Amino acid sequence: MTRYIIRRLLLSIPVLLGVVILVFILARIIPGDPCRAALGERATDAICNAFNVRYGLDQPIPVQFLTYVGNVATGDLGDSIRFGRPVSQILVERLPVTLELTVYALIFAAVFGILLGRLSAIRRNSPIDVATMVVANLGVSIPVFVLGLFFAYLFAVVLKGTPLSLPPSGRLTPGVEVIPLAKAWGLTSLGGPPRVVLDFLSNVNTINAVLTLNGSLLVDTLRHMILPAVALGTIPMAIIARMTRSSLLDVLGLDYIRTARAKGVRERDVVAKHGMRNALLPVVTVIGLSLGGLLSGAVLTETIFNLAGIGRTITEAIQGRDYIIIQGVVIIVAIIYIVVNLVVDISYALLDPRIRLT
């Protein structure tokens, strides 16, 4: 097991290096001058020269690349050209928004996908099964931006004034206060990596609300998250439902299930204890793989629901030709993605003892 994990970790290194190279190349060949994008069209050549020296843009490309790889390896993602702040700081502020959104979307997708798929498989060919599969087929055919806008209209306009009305934009209602954890716990003097972790957790509103026992913040956060998370989670939910259904149907046709039934095990237990446990293996993989789709969808969802996460950060950075932010965000997202895939692979092996890892 340990050997497998080490081998997988080593195998991710060339992929990571490839990611860094690709991102670096893409960021360099974006048309347009970063200096004039940051300082405006009227910046003089002298100012631009100073600008290029400051950001190392006057160095030969290979030198820029090596400097960059060295910095990334030590956790320094550079300073944003437009905001003049470290990219890591921007990530600490904005990654929590995306994290919250994708985690809620994933929870929604996994819970409802598995429930629907299971229901569908148990009641095979019944009207419930047909209806569920129609929903699942629709789910994979709806673009997240159409569903998001539809939800925004439905819950903010049609249902306005009813208890079901939900806010269609932003992260919090104006006036709801977030107290940084560092301040709440009197740790403002804390510095270094622990402070970064603390600030990151503090910016995840759900965690902040739970840790500071702030009920109104929790309720407001959840109310703002429902629409984007459901919109974002619908496509993976549909995929998970289809996977659960076909996987459970496969498993329920196996001999050991017949044995269990012959022994007189209650049908409910046959499905729950014997069937689902084995049927969920491929579903775990699908859940892990859907993370890429969620991170892609987050770009659109954050745009529609006005959430300042990394999806919106990257579209803004592209418009402003802020190479440094683009590089930093894309690399961080790729690292998250690679790590999650690694975890999925390993958990797959842990769940299924038949898989022998070498």
Add this chain to the structure above:
Amino acid sequence: MTLHAEPFSIEIADPLAGQKPVSLLRDTLRNILRQRSAIVGLTALAFLVLVAIFAGVIAPFDPTQPLLGIEENARPRLAPCIHLLGCPAGQPEHLMGLDGNARDVFSRVVFGSRVSLQIGFLTVGFAIILGTIIGSIAGFFGSRADNVLMRLMDVLLAFPALLLAIAIVTVLGPGLINAQLAIGIVAIPVYARVMRASVLSIRGQDFVAASQALGESSGGILMRRIVPNALTPLIVQGTLGIAGAIIDVAALSFLGLGAQPPLAEWGSMIGDERNAVFSAPHLVLVPGIAIIITCLSFNLLGDGLRDALDPRLNR
């Protein structure tokens, strides 16, 4: 020693004599038509293709022509006017109203079908061709070529697809062709992997060994023996991929990176009117439903094809 020419002359009836030879194509077609989802998908698709072909006849207005000043009472985001539902006969009919630039939404949706179908086929076609080449080289020649090509594919897969596509469009510059190119590039690894897996399983089979023994060149074996036998999973994957490509290119257009005005494209129609969703929701919903129907029909057809073509499923 004499050889008896025909010592026994018992007539044995050929058990297959009464049966018509079954052609592979007809067998496949019959299997496809047995799938309900494939029939629904094909029907919807045929309808869409007809709409796309006869868009000029169906659409009552020029999809790119603002009607402001040309038509009396025309104003941006005019509500739908349908004569059958009681709209005064004196008013010109607009089944789905006008958009923010006072263009007829129905005509734009109808013409949008051309753009979306073309996006689906071109984007996936591009990805399939490159993916097939990469996958078959990796699978057939193995070792170093396999390692290099597949690690390259891993790098492409290490990004969330839309994010990488956005980065590529940024480099190439916004536009429908570039958006299609970006989505096509991002989709290559999927087809390369499918192709590689098929090639690997076919490469070891006897008919390939026979071709090698007969002295056929590597390229010939790859092109004439292996690729045709590996196409089935590619066709299924491609059909499902068309739906994904249409959604992804629409997403880029939605963000303003794909189709540029005044082209009638469903994604950009939604993007242009997204802030009007609270006052004129039909401007977003109508092109949205058009995308859903198109993708649904490709997805249903793809599912049906998979069920019909998969030899492991008992029929």
